[in-house]
Amino acid sequence: MQTEKAVERVEAIVSLLLPDIKIAIGVCETMEAANDVVAHHLSDRHIEGIEAFNVVQHSLALKLAMDLARIFDVSFGRALDTQDKASIPILVHHLRKEEVAAELIQRARQWVPGWKDDRESDAEACRAAIDRMIERWDSMQSGEDFECLDRIRELRTRRLAHNLVDKDPDPLPYYSDLFTLMAQATAIGTDAQFAVLGIPSGLQERVEFKREIAEVFWRSVRAGLELEPLDAQARLTKPPLRAEDAEALRMGGDR
Numbered sequence: 018m019q020t021e022k023a024v025e026r027v028e029a030i031v032s033l034l035l036p037d038i039k040i041a042i043g044v045c046e047t048m049e050a051a052n053d054v055v056a057h058h059l060s061d062r063h064i065e066g067i068e069a070f071n072v073v074q075h076s077l078a079l080k081l082a083m084d085l086a087r088i089f090d091v092s093f094g095r096a097l098d099t100q101d102k103a104s105i106p107i108l109v110h111h112l113r114k115e116e117v118a119a120e121l122i123q124r125a126r127q128w129v130p131g132w133k134d135d136r137e138s139d140a141e142a143c144r145a146a147i148d149r150m151i152e153r154w155d156s157m158q159s160g161e162d163f164e165c166l167d168r169i170r171e172l173r174t175r176r177l178a179h180n181l182v183d184k185d186p187d188p189l190p191y192y193s194d195l196f197t198l199m200a201q202a203t204a205i206g207t208d209a210q211f212a213v214l215g216i217p218s219g220l221q222e223r224v225e226f227k228r229e230i231a232e233v234f235w236r237s238v239r240a241g242l243e244l245e246p247l248d249a250q251a252r253l254t255k256p257p258l259r260a261e262d263a264e265a266l267r268m269g270g271d272r
Contacts, residue, residue: 033103
């Protein structure tokens with residue numbers, strides 16, 4: 018792939034990858050806030066309908082697993098230059114090309130036009146961000162991180178994307194795999210936006226912000242569960258539908 022095309026591919030990947038990471042951060046923090054604020058405080062109480070909370074948590078975990086599988090997506094056995102996935106492995110593949118890195122570093126010298134003193138420091142910061150991404154991804158190719166990736170990919174391929182008859186995911190992911198990979202994706206995404214676009218990503222600040230608003234929500238849920246734990250069936254029972262209401266619904270009204 019020519020350098021110009023590779024740089025364009027890097028820019029396109031980052032523009033698509035960062036929203037995926039941001040969405041995953043929101044899912045992750047919402048899920049963990051629910052565990053800390055609700056689940057850990059209701060373990061010794063019987064709440065009617067609490068099964069719905071478990072369904073929500075399970076769904077969030079599966080959504081996060083799918084998001085992370087996409088963020089780290091790569092097709093094995095195919096040349097990486099031919100893969101158009103907006104994922105970390107493909108991004109790092111292009112950043113390894115010295116001519117691509119050199120072009121991004123040269124662009125970094127123009128981040129602040131007119132400020133000659135900052136040109137080399139910006140270039141060095143860009144190079145450092147690229148090096149960190151490559152080093153972090155390389156470190157994930159073995160040990161615990163590699164096993165986390167393998168389990169998440171197995172779950173996505175053999176259960177979430179396809180429900181195969183003759184092969185279950187082996188082994189199944191651990192809950193902690195989600196947080197291990199989320200931390201790596203956040204760190205790489207932070208360096209990616211800086212190196213390619215020249216602006217701070219704010220991903221770590223997003224983690225804190227999403228956690229704060231999730232805790233506000235789940236504290237309201239916990240308060241409702243603790244203050245209204247009685248007779249869930251009565252609360253779920255609706256009064257009979259009046260004839261005029263039924264007619265309005267039949268006619269497409271909104272009464």
